[in-house]
Amino acid sequence: TEILKEEPAVLTMHLRTRKEMSKVPAHWERMKDLVKLRDDLGVKTLIFGNGDVHNLEDAEEKVKETNCDGVMIGRGIFGNPWRFNKNIDRDKDVSLKERLGVLVEHTNLFENILPHKSFYIMKKHYKAYVDGFDGAKDLRVKLMDCDNTSEVKKVVDKFINKL
Numbered sequence: 001t002e003i004l005k006e007e008p009a010v011l012t013m014h015l016r017t018r019k020e021m022s023k024v025p026a027h028w029e030r031m032k033d034l035v036k037l038r039d040d041l042g043v044k045t046l047i048f049g050n051g052d053v054h055n056l057e058d059a060e061e062k063v064k065e066t067n068c069d070g071v072m073i074g075r076g077i078f079g080n081p082w083r084f085n086k087n088i089d090r091d092k093d094v095s096l097k098e099r100l101g102v103l104v105e106h107t108n109l110f111e112n113i114l115p116h117k118s119f120y121i122m123k124k125h126y127k128a129y130v131d132g133f134d135g136a137k138d139l140r141v142k143l144m145d146c147d148n149t150s151e152v153k154k155v156v157d158k159f160i161n162k163l
Contacts, residue, residue: 007043012072015051022075026051031066048072055083079103079128096133096163100156103129108149119147135159 003011013034015026031049038047050072053059059071073083081102082088090099103126110122126143130136139159146152 001037001041004038004041004043004045008045010046010048010069011038012048012050015049028052028062028066031062031068035067046070050074052076056086078125079131081106091132097160099129100160104149104153104156107152111149135162 011034013031015028015030016022016024026049028049028051031047035047038045046069048070049062049066049068051074053062053071053073054076055073058076059073062068062071077083080090082090082094088094106125106129107122110117111119114121123144123146126140130140130143139155142155142159143152146155
């Protein structure tokens with residue numbers, strides 16, 4: 001209540017506790033209560049939800065069910081930035097070469113925008129990009145040994161050249 005009385009432009013509610021992390025389903029039933037509280041207070045704060053949102057259709061359904069103003073997608077977007085486009089199915093419409101190219105681009109952006117962050121953080125994304133095709137496991141193992149974009153690009157280029 002106190003936060004809403006300050007009338008922030010947007011309030012995003014992660015619908016799990018810190019202790020729960022990702023071990024339990026997000027509590028989307030609580031979103032209706034938050035939206036009602038906002039409406040009862042008469043404030044104009046936009047209410048966004050987060051937790052267990054896997055694609056655009058899922059997000060749209062959660063908005064419809066809870067009357068929240070928007071949804072954030074976290075892990076559901078890992079390795080699949082195409083998920084924002086309803087007309088593209090990553091596994092059918094995106095070539096492996098393009099997917100791996102985006103992995104290299106993502107790595108480069110991470111390294112350039114967040115140079116103060118550990119490169120290890122970027123590696124958690126590799127499993128999401130590198131799955132569901134022959135040689136994926138071996139490629140992931142090699143990527144885990146990389147320490148920068150240059151090394152990642154060499155590993156990916158070598159893999160693509162073998163296709």
